[in-house]
Amino acid sequence: MYRYDEFDREFVRQRVAQFRGQVARRLSGELTEDEFKPLRLMNGVYLQLHAYMLRIAIPYGTLSSRQMRKLAHIARTYDRGYGHFTTRQNLQFNWPALKDIPDILDELADVEMHAIQTSGNCIRNVTADHFAGATAEEVADPRTYAEIIRQWSSLHPEFSFLPRKFKVAVNASDADRAAIKVHDIGLQLKRVASGGLAFDVYVGGGQGRTPLIAKLIKEDLPEEHLLSYLEAVLRIYNLEGRRDNKYKARIKILVHELGAEPFAAQVEAEWERIRNGALKLPQDEIRRIETYFALPVLRSDLPKAKLSAPDxxxxxxxxxxxxxxxxxxxxxxxxxxxxxxxxxxxxxxxxxxxxxxxxxxxxxxxxxxxxxxxxxxxxxxxxxxxxxxxxxxxIGLAEANAGLATDIIACPGLDYCALANARSIPISQAISERLAAKQDVIGELKIKISGCINACGHHHVGHIGILGVEKRGEEHYQLLLGGSGAESTALAELTGPGFGPDGIVDAVETVVDTYLRLRRGPEENFLSAYARLGMQPFKEALYVAEAA
Amino acid sequence: MSKKIPSLSVITANRLSDGAVVFLDFEGAWNTDFAQANIASSPDEVRALEDRGTYDAQRNIIVEPYLVELRELDGRLVPIRQRERVRIAGPSILAAVPGYVAPPVAEDEDITQEAA
CATH class of the missing domain: 3.30.70.3340 (Alpha-Beta Plaits)
Structure with a gap:
């Protein structure tokens, strides 16, 4: 687990006290909404379609039992009995009253949690492979580096007002479970020939209205230079990123417009200047943080699992x-x-x-x-x-569907989100019910649904992606195929005209049935079959059938 | 605020203290019940709603007021946009939310007074 030091503890408490005063001044009318909005966003408080929403940071998705119990307590005491785990490894409460939020933040501080930098144009919660520290596939635990980045990026004075939000993901296995190539910076940890640890640095990936796959701009970056290099990347972005148009303000647009090589050259020049300065990581500090994530003592003398009866x-x-x-x-x-x-x-x-x-x-x-x-x-x-x-x-959580068609990612969509154009969750529910009976036959299939172009539901990298849009005031859904957020990252392609709320479920089933009909066998998964077959047979099944 | 003046509208906002969706009602109060909303049916009435929303936002009673355009459907007035229909009805999936606890039904708090 990560550990707060005295600085973290004191800082978080001070921030809660500060925000308590700001909320009181807002409720008393001393602060206007225009004055208060940036302050609440800095503390993870959004105003959504029906209520305020509080987004809580879960660094690299790691929680202790004590922290999970605290989240349960907050759900029960201040919210409506539940929480929502997000696609950035965070948790959102959908119904907190503004007046209660300082108390919630105090409760979170009791267990070394907060909501700082879960919104705003800053470096957001650093994400990592959720199997980190447990899988045999990794070269080292990526959370060590995610934690180093967390410490560096928390309240970084130079990077608190970037052109736009900034997301970093770290992965350390050949299998990419952190979707690093659709992040502003994706870090792939590897062991180099010398035996040391180093990073491949991908920059400028992202989804949203302009989906782009990150470019590899640095290979074999030695671990001690991680922060100095990130600082150089952020510095170039902070200087050169567009602030005149929020839709063109992400680093992906800068990298795309400048070109990866010229961008990398600028970063390199800046890095040369600072690489041996204060941000060079001492080996003993890396190893010290590594101990935070040491594998627990596991026993080798355990008996084999025994069932009382076949199940x-x-x-x-x-x-x-x-x-x-x-x-x-x-x-x-x-x-x-x-x-x-x-x-x-x-x-x-x-x-x-x-x-x-x-x-x-x-x-x-x-x-x-x-x-x-x-x-x-x-x-x-x-x-x-x-x-x-x-x-x-x-407790109703033993569904055997990890990686199958009913293991669907869906953003909160229009049921909660002020930005959404269409509901995501009901579509997810309907698809889940429709495909449940045949999901084992279908095999691995990642369906991802977003309720608007911001793509929080990762539809661009779904094997089957669904994007909700608004058409003449009504919900409408576009269908995309062939995306992947894994190591072979690919952006999904639009099938053609969209579908209404009922039609989209039929359309997904048509795609699935077409795949089942045309695959070479169960060993050829959807993505492989799509790579072989291309869009055409799916398009024919979707639109010829519709026209007939 | 929308530049185009819609013909048939109500004004909605979020209540400052808890973010609840509210509508300006017949009595000039902000009410959580859409059925009580004051419906403007002329450009002047629409402008009056807008002015009241702006004024109450400045008085820190409500947040982010905006007009919702309506149309008649099967003898009822409903918002033209699905977004606003969901905003009025609440999340459509609450029956499937694990552990969902509905808030206690309470009288609308009086939020018509200017914040101190």
């Missing part, structure tokens, strides 16, 4: 929702927040408490939040899997 549901769940752990006696468990027909990413206070109990008892006190809106128990002894499954089943 097909358990077997399916083990196959779908567990992943190989670096320790042979353990597994990484995905807790699906996608029950069939449910609301992606939502968890009740009771479920959060239950997950906290499970983490404490079976997963060395750790929970992770994934960008796919699920939770992870990272260190579960295989012998404990039946007990964990049973407990998850009791």
């Amino acid at each position: 097909r549901g358990f077997e399916r769940w083990v196959i779908r929702n567990t992943h190989t752990h670096r320790h042979a006696g353990y597994a990484i468990v995905t807790v699906s927040l996608k029950p069939i027909g449910g609301v992606p990413g939502d968890a009740s206070a009771e479920q959060m408490d239950a997950i906290a109990d499970l983490a404490e008892r079976y997963s060395h006190d750790e929970v992770r939040v994934t960008h796919e809106q699920n939770l992870i128990l990272p260190h579960v002894a295989k012998a404990d899997l039946p007990a964990v499954y049973k407990a998850l089943k009791a």
